[in-house]
Amino acid sequence: MASKTLLRRVLTTLSSSSIGNPKTPSARRCSSLSAASTEAPLPPSPIPPSIKSSTRVPSSLNEAEVAKFAAIADTWWDFEGPFKPLHWMNPTRVSFIRSSLCRHFERDPHCARPFEGLKIVDVGCGGGILSEPLARMGATVTGIDAVEKNIKIASIHAESDPLTSSIEYCCTTAEKLVEEQRKFDAVIALEVIEHVADPSGFCKSLSALTVPNGATVISTINRTMRSYATAIVAAEYILHWLPKGTHQWSSFFTPEELVLILQRASVSVREMAGFVYNPLTGEWSISDDTSVNFIAVGVKDSH
Amino acid sequence: MQSSMLLNRVFARRIVATTFRLFSPRRTLSNGGSGGFNGEGSVSDRVGTLEEATDQRDKDGMTSNIGHYDVAIVGGGMVGMALACALSSMPLTKNLTIAIIDSNPALRSKGSFKQDGVPDPRVSTVTPATISFFQEIGAWKYVQQHRHAYFDKMQVWDHTGLGFTKYCAKDVDKDILGCVVENKVLHRSLFASFQDTDIQKTIYPARLTSMAFESPYSSAVADSQPPNEQGISSGSAYPRDTSRKQHRECLAKLDLDDGSCLFAKLVVGADGAKSRVRETAGPKTTGWSYPQSAIICTVEHNIENSCAWQRFLPSGPIALLPMGDRYSNIVWTMSPKESTDHKLMSEDDFVRAVNHALDYGYGPHPQSTFLGLPSDRFTWITGQGISSVSEYFEVPPKVIKVASERMAFPLSLMHAHNYVSRRVVLMGDAAHTVHPLAGQGVNLGFGDASSLSKVIAEGIMTGRDIGELSLLKKYEKERMTANITMMALIDGFQKAFSVDVGPINLLRAAAFHGAQYIKPLKRNIISYAMGEQKWPLLS
Numbered sequence: 009m010a011s012k013t014l015l016r017r018v019l020t021t022l023s024s025s026s027i028g029n030p031k032t033p034s035a036r037r038c039s040s041l042s043a044a045s046t047e048a049p050l051p052p053s054p055i056p057p058s059i060k061s062s063t064r065v066p067s068s069l070n071e072a073e074v075a076k077f078a079a080i081a082d083t084w085w086d087f088e089g090p091f092k093p094l095h096w097m098n099p100t101r102v103s104f105i106r107s108s109l110c111r112h113f114e115r116d117p118h119c120a121r122p123f124e125g126l127k128i129v130d131v132g133c134g135g136g137i138l139s140e141p142l143a144r145m146g147a148t149v150t151g152i153d154a155v156e157k158n159i160k161i162a163s164i165h166a167e168s169d170p171l172t173s174s175i176e177y178c179c180t181t182a183e184k185l186v187e188e189q190r191k192f193d194a195v196i197a198l199e200v201i202e203h204v205a206d207p208s209g210f211c212k213s214l215s216a217l218t219v220p221n222g223a224t225v226i227s228t229i230n231r232t233m234r235s236y237a238t239a240i241v242a243a244e245y246i247l248h249w250l251p252k253g254t255h256q257w258s259s260f261f262t263p264e265e266l267v268l269i270l271q272r273a274s275v276s277v278r279e280m281a282g283f284v285y286n287p288l289t290g291e292w293s294i295s296d297d298t299s300v301n302f303i304a305v306g307v308k309d310s311h
Numbered sequence: 312m313q314s315s316m317l318l319n320r321v322f323a324r325r326i327v328a329t330t331f332r333l334f335s336p337r338r339t340l341s342n343g344g345s346g347g348f349n350g351e352g353s354v355s356d357r358v359g360t361l362e363e364a365t366d367q368r369d370k371d372g373m374t375s376n377i378g379h380y381d382v383a384i385v386g387g388g389m390v391g392m393a394l395a396c397a398l399s400s401m402p403l404t405k406n407l408t409i410a411i412i413d414s415n416p417a418l419r420s421k422g423s424f425k426q427d428g429v430p431d432p433r434v435s436t437v438t439p440a441t442i443s444f445f446q447e448i449g450a451w452k453y454v455q456q457h458r459h460a461y462f463d464k465m466q467v468w469d470h471t472g473l474g475f476t477k478y479c480a481k482d483v484d485k486d487i488l489g490c491v492v493e494n495k496v497l498h499r500s501l502f503a504s505f506q507d508t509d510i511q512k513t514i515y516p517a518r519l520t521s522m523a524f525e526s527p528y529s530s531a532v533a534d535s536q537p538p539n540e541q542g543i544s545s546g547s548a549y550p551r552d553t554s555r556k557q558h559r560e561c562l563a564k565l566d567l568d569d570g571s572c573l574f575a576k577l578v579v580g581a582d583g584a585k586s587r588v589r590e591t592a593g594p595k596t597t598g599w600s601y602p603q604s605a606i607i608c609t610v611e612h613n614i615e616n617s618c619a620w621q622r623f624l625p626s627g628p629i630a631l632l633p634m635g636d637r638y639s640n641i642v643w644t645m646s647p648k649e650s651t652d653h654k655l656m657s658e659d660d661f662v663r664a665v666n667h668a669l670d671y672g673y674g675p676h677p678q679s680t681f682l683g684l685p686s687d688r689f690t691w692i693t694g695q696g697i698s699s700v701s702e703y704f705e706v707p708p709k710v711i712k713v714a715s716e717r718m719a720f721p722l723s724l725m726h727a728h729n730y731v732s733r734r735v736v737l738m739g740d741a742a743h744t745v746h747p748l749a750g751q752g753v754n755l756g757f758g759d760a761s762s763l764s765k766v767i768a769e770g771i772m773t774g775r776d777i778g779e780l781s782l783l784k785k786y787e788k789e790r791m792t793a794n795i796t797m798m799a800l801i802d803g804f805q806k807a808f809s810v811d812v813g814p815i816n817l818l819r820a821a822a823f824h825g826a827q828y829i830k831p832l833k834r835n836i837i838s839y840a841m842g843e844q845k846w847p848l849l850s
């Protein structure tokens with residue numbers, strides 16, 4: 009319920025703020041490939057062949073960003089490695105998604121496998137940190153990622169558990185799935201949108217993959233001073249959780265911008281929440297505070 | 312690319328009643344070790360449904376003929392069975408597949424047990440918290456069908472004639488202080504309740520010999536096949552041999568003494584004080600033996616006993632716990648030499664010794680209520696005022712007969728440094744033996760089972776791998792806290808004993824927790840204070 013109030017607040021700000029924000033789709037498209045490579049000097053990691061070949065379709069791929077992930081793919085399941093923040097945050101965001109989707113699809117949140125029968129795609133699944141829990145909760149999961157190595161690792165990791173070995177992992181992009189006319193009851197992209205080349209086109213693809221009245225879920229990092237301090241300075245430079253250069257603050261979205269982009273992609277945001285980290289307990293929790301990490305759950309328009 | 316080649320792996324879950332593993336033919340060849348059951352009688356004598364615990368994923372490259380389980384509980388004693396029962400009773404966990412590994416023949420009988428006859432000397436004093444846990448998991452109704460003795464009064468006094476208190480449930484707004492139940496009744500009640508449920512369960516009548524962490528793929532089949540047969544969606548570029556191993560999720564692989572083996576996501580070591588799981592998983596323990604022993608037996612009275620009695624004698628406490636049907640249970644702590652004597656002496660002599668110890672022996676009756684300490688000093692322990700000392704001292708009912716064998720065993724205390732590691736959890740006596748006779752041991756174990764079942768449910772709620780260390784740490788944190796609470800209690804004893812008179816109000820708190828073993832702790836604490844020993848429950 010807190011998330012509803014929050015959403016109202018966000019939407020009010022939205023209507024009163026000027027629409028000419030720096031993240032208009034055209035602005036983004038201009039700054040896509042070439043801009044990214046000049047702004048962020050990268051470690052000389054080879055771009056996997058699969059990515060080169062996939063650039064022929066209109067794509068959300070930001071090759072520089074993708075290369076960053078390819079370089080650290082080996083560490084997906086190292087709980088103390090670069091993806092430690094995702095692992096730590098995972099139970100919190102999964103429980104938010106669980107209760108939100110249970111409300112949306114009218115499922116019993118008290119049973120072990122409430123997502124039984126739901127088709128869910130995890131876009132930018134990485135090593136499968138989210139795909140696996142979704143599968144254990146009963147969903148029929150497709151996990152896609154632009155980095156082939158991620159997909160390999162995700163598949164190998166999932167095969168030991170019969171509940172997760174049914175996940176369909178694919179090295180592809182949301183755009184290609186749209187071309188193939190795939191449809192899902194829920195489309196989820198966590199911590200991906202800040203790494204893609206064309207966020208608004210990306211959202212349109214997510215929307216196109218969602219069945220009418222289905223759910224689209226996006227989480228990302230806010231563009232605030234706090235997020236700059238936490239996500240970049242603290243996580244990358246002080247705590248060394250993430251390799252330096254993982255995030256570019258300028259590519260972060262505010263909740264208002266995200267709601268707007270999704271609206272243009274025919275997805276109405278229904279719930280929004282923040283995730284806050286308590287450095288004392290080392291635990292994450294769901295809150296109204298969207299100033300660093302936040303998640304939005306929207307419904308695909310039925311027409 | 313997004314072909315459904317992975318989808319045919321969907322694991323068809325069987326919903327079956329209790330499945331028992333067939334005895335493997337190798338069993339008869341195994342040379343001892345387990346000692347317990349030696350294969351007398353045929354399998355069908357004791358099993359209802361028989362189903363081979365085989366694995367159905369062979370065609371996908373999983374090692375065949377090896378059972379795969381969510382949870383493998385090593386040790387189906389009271390605590391292991393309590394966990395099994397708790398898991399099978401909660402909506403979130405009842406879809407788990409559970410294996411129980413224990414050669415104890417009690418897990419093969421259909422659980423009918425007769426109530427009459429002389430009570431077994433192995434009993435536990437269960438606390439109200441344990442009773443509500445049993446109610447939650449559906450086992451208390453079975454306890455109620457059998458012999459059990461609630462008590463609402465407890466008298467504690469010492470041999471000096473100075474310390475005395477009588478403790479009543481109504482003083483703390485409770486109906487009862489506890490309930491004395493034979494261990495076998497607790498165990499069978501849990502087993503019966505477990506069998507009521509339709510959770511998918513397999514009982515391995517064997518003992519754990521060793522444990523390793525392996526991917527179910529790493530053996531034979533998988534690695535000898537070409538990569539594409541594994542069903543990985545795309546191609547080739549990735550050097551599979553080394554990296555595959557690196558990214559594979561390992562499961563716990565358990566080898567049993569009958570030659571069988573199984574894989575589990577989570578192994579629960581509930582295999583008692585000499586835990587094999589603990590030995591193999593490697594958490595260090597701190598432990599020592601007291602230079603004390605306890606003698607336990609069942610005794611008979613002329614009249615019904617309805618109070619728990621405890622008296623502190625120079626060599627240790629003697630407790631007389633009500634059992635119903637005019638029986639009581641004796642737990643008497645003394646030196647090892649004395650315990651041997653008391654075990655071997657004639658029954659008549661033993662009865663005389665007990666009556667002596669519970670009456671005028673070693674010192675006078677308490678003359679009157681006497682508190683050696685200002686009463687507000689210890690009120691923190693119960694959070695209650697000190698109010699129940701108005702009642703008069705009573706002499707416990709006389710013992711007329713020894714009704715069971717007398718069993719003597721040494722006392723020891725052990726505590727594991729860690730309760731958890733990846734895919735492994737210790738609980739019950741495998742994690743901590745507080746004292747083998749106080750009844751507190753098993754209450755702590757039931758607390759472990761309750762906590763672990765809730766942590767597992769929480770893990771399932773968020774779709775986690777239930778063997779994940781960060782999840783299991785929650786259980787460890789919670790249970791270690793429970794122990795620290797107990798340490799605070801022990802600290803209270805220390806303060807009381809350092810004044811050497813009437814630690815009586817503390818004993819009320821102790822009694823409330825079922826701890827009837829002040830003397831050994833006192834000794835321990837005093838030697839700790841003198842710097843002779845490390846603090847018992849800390850590393």
Ligand SMILES: Cc1cc2nc3c(=O)[nH]c(=O)nc-3n(C[C@H](O)[C@H](O)[C@H](O)COP(=O)(O)OP(=O)(O)OC[C@H]3O[C@@H](n4cnc5c(N)ncnc54)[C@H](O)[C@@H]3O)c2cc1C
Binds near residue numbers: 413433520607741747
């Ligand atoms: C002799 C004795 C007398 C006691 N008397 C009392 C008493 O009077 N009152 C009281 O409150 N408490 C008493 N206790 C303590 C109490 O029994 C324990 O606290 C309680 O039983 C702990 O339960 P548990 O399930 O953790 O372990 P246990 O009851 O020890 O159960 C362990 C189980 O694991 C199985 N096992 C062991 N090793 C393996 C292996 N390698 N593979 C598979 N299975 C294995 C065993 O067969 C057993 O069923 C006594 C203990 C002992 C040893």
Ligand SMILES: C[S@@+](CC[C@H](N)C(=O)[O-])C[C@H]1O[C@@H](n2cnc3c(N)ncnc32)[C@H](O)[C@@H]1O
Binds near residue numbers: 074077153
């Ligand atoms: C920060 S990770 C998040 C992983 C996962 N969603 C999670 O939250 O656990 C971002 C992932 O998105 C992938 N990615 C980046 N750009 C992408 C794109 N355009 N299409 C698909 N995946 C992309 C990266 O390879 C990386 O695995």
